[in-house]
Amino acid sequence: MASGVSPDLQAPSQPPAGARPVFGREEEARDYLARSVWRSAADALLLQNLRGGAGWPPGWETAWRHVFAGGPLMDVTEARVSSDLAEVVPPQLASGYRAVCFYRTDDAYYIAMPEPGDFLFQDQLLALTGTASRRQLRCVRACGDQVLEAAGGTRKRSASQEAHAAGVDDMVVATVLNSERLRQVNPGRLDMEPKLFLDWCLYQGWLHKAADLHFEGIPGMGRVRMRVDGNMRVLARAPLPLMTGVVALGRDWAGPGCSGDAWVPGDGRFSFRLDQTVYDVRAATMMMGSGEYPFPKLELRLLSKEIRPLESMGFEDSVLKMLRRMSRMPQGMLVFTGPTNSGKTSTLYSLLKEINRPDINIQTVEDPIEISMSGVNQAAVNEKHGVTWAKLLRAALRQDPDVLLAGEIRDAETAGIAVQGAQTGHLVFTTLHTNSACAAVERLTGMGVEPFLLGSVLLGISGQRLVNRLCPRCRRPVKVTDVHRDVFGRAGCADFLGDVLYEPRGCEHCGHTGYAGLSLIMELFPVNDEVSRLVMQKVPSPDLEAYFRQKGCRTMFQDSLRQAAAGVVSLEHSRLYDRNWMFAA
Ligand SMILES: [Zn+2]
Incomplete structure (x- = not known):
């Protein structure tokens, strides 16, 4: 995960109420590891080998990281997390990152988590809550187990998590699209809420009969692409913080199989409603990249409800x-x-x-x-x-x-x-x-x-x-040559061939691709x-x-x-389906 602490995100010099530093100095930490944790970890490893399956002792991993990654480690076992505080970190982030807000002052939230320098977490938190500015977040390092314990019992599940829990495998209507409102949305607006943006993407996907939507993060930017008639095209670009919020929301909607640890590939489902019809969506998520720019890519497959005669x-x-x-x-x-x-x-x-x-x-x-x-x-x-x-x-x-x-x-x-x-x-x-x-x-x-x-x-x-169908409005006729006759003849299809074949050109009706629909x-x-x-x-x-x-x-x-x-598909596309073409002129 991304680590390293920016000046704005420095841990407080004085520990806030409810937290006390476990180690003041690195020597102390080394000493602590040498005395207890390291030895018990070695013991655990031995046990694991012997019995096949004992985990690390609590706190070992975080304490070990502290020695190498720096930053004071906080003990938050005595923190009293009220339900108000617990709501600062939304549930879809809290469990994945093992983060809890344990203290609040007039100008800052104090958040305990094992990876306090994780920018992905901070971006997602800002995008989802939209309230705290970056300066108001104070992230401190703490053991994940302690965090979960401190947050235990106070955490509320999000509406869709509740629904998934109640309905077991039933589809959850995660959002209702308001087509009137979505038609007026300008996706270029930088201060857009993640939910509105995701709604807009689903609506656009439905409008263009897209097979799937891809939410991607590339360094410095987020991008949404959709597959229409088998081809990928860019639907929108968005700032990375917004995109991380959108992905976090989509993963939350898709249920427990998708909303856990962002580093573990997952899949799930949800539905959306539009004009009295419920549409199903299959979601799959996977972490892309590593180091400084990891991004949990989200793919949403829009399942068609239509069965054609x-x-x-x-x-x-x-x-x-x-x-x-x-x-x-x-x-x-x-x-x-x-x-x-x-x-x-x-x-x-x-x-x-x-x-x-x-x-x-x-x-x-x-x-x-x-x-x-x-x-x-x-x-x-x-x-x-x-x-x-x-x-x-x-x-x-x-x-x-x-x-x-x-x-x-x-x-x-x-x-x-x-x-x-x-x-x-x-x-x-x-x-x-x-x-x-x-x-x-x-x-x-x-x-x-x-x-x-x-x-x-x-x-x-x-x-x-399925092959791309030529756009009938702009397809361009080309004269049949001897090469064409030869190929059609060898395939036993000479009878089909007239005087012309067609190639794609591109016009405004087909998005300048030359193709429209599938055959x-x-x-x-x-x-x-x-x-x-x-x-x-x-x-x-x-x-x-x-x-x-x-x-x-x-x-x-x-x-x-x-x-x-017959001018339905282009010759280039026909060629793809027979390897014997490779020998043709
Ligand atoms: Zn066209």
Whole structure:
């Protein structure tokens, strides 16, 4: 952590009431360590080795730091912390930094904490309270255990901490956005409150349909970026003290998994309400950097509540028809592949929404539940409470589902359960992180699924990507050249090609990026008896793909060329999805 004490933050020369210096001089401290603490620490280390798990004796670490880092160490065991004083340091900071205000004069607050020179703490405190000026803070060094003891019993939990504690895993509506007011906010104002700033960022994220918001600290400045249509763009800049306050608030809203020690990566959730609708947010925090400029970066993922109808997803008619046919089979397995953010979850939700009827028992196992769907039994993995993928999948199968959505296949165990489910009368939808549909077969057999089993249960395999859609207002036509004809020809797509292709240009409607929205690129291969035999014979995935191409199925690459020829996506983006392009001129 940042240490070193600025002139303004010097500890008082005379100890305030309730605190007395443990060591006046360094020699005394060394002597103290030599006499008791150091020896007991050595003993503790020995015990730890012997028994595996005894912690350091209280006070050892702080006393040891004192010797090397300087600054008087205060004993605050006799401090009487009233509830008024305890409120000076907000709970979201108090527990993480082990800080307590134990004394107040007309012009200063005295705060005891193990790391009194931590500027991050002081900035966050100023941003959150907004009352005390920097000169009014007097931070003194004290043992963390003593601080917690002194503060014990007087601390009130913040509203969202209360709510998290009461509702266990339920989502907490942390803030209500007032769109009228937020429309008039000027984010450049330096004296903005953290809550208003965070509200404004959430509102902007919602307005731009952003997938996530990133709150970052770079030396001397805070920055908020958002991901819109797969691309990061800067939403706002803010002074570092404001940004630290915003991050502290966001972490507090996200609950205990996120609001503890800033140095430990954490995750949590909260909700916000806007115009009578509640939106869910997933939060993740992680300390970036070290030394003088550490910053706990906060990432907020805005979970979309919208499930689009299958026909609006942009599938080709033939693919849509095939997908619908597969989803009405009584049993078997349908595997959706693609990297993170390729829209697999959206496809699955749309599919479930379409087949969701009262006479069909749909069960899901997810991590986490991204959108709740009425009429569908959704269950979430909770590793912290020992509810693992494997356990939950087994339990889900015992619920006698007609359709089981197994959110993701992670390992041999989950693969085995999913295949077993598909074999015993359930229709199983699942996802895998592979680069193409056919690679799913090798991945699953690599996980130990017997090829003859896999061949018998598979109904279909698909691969998909989300690609930036060209802005239709400003896309620029380019004449088709022989190179284009060659590439389209070799991919078996010469028929698609007209006289022109399109490139991005940029206008005010697309934020001068040349792109607006996303387009889904998809391959879907049905597994019939013939393919099933190929799977059982362990045919390599390129050969399997060649077979499907020969049968007239369209690969992702071919689909991207089709969309490029139609002016939906740019040729550059199509190129990304086939490594054979690297050999093209
Ligand atoms: Zn444009």
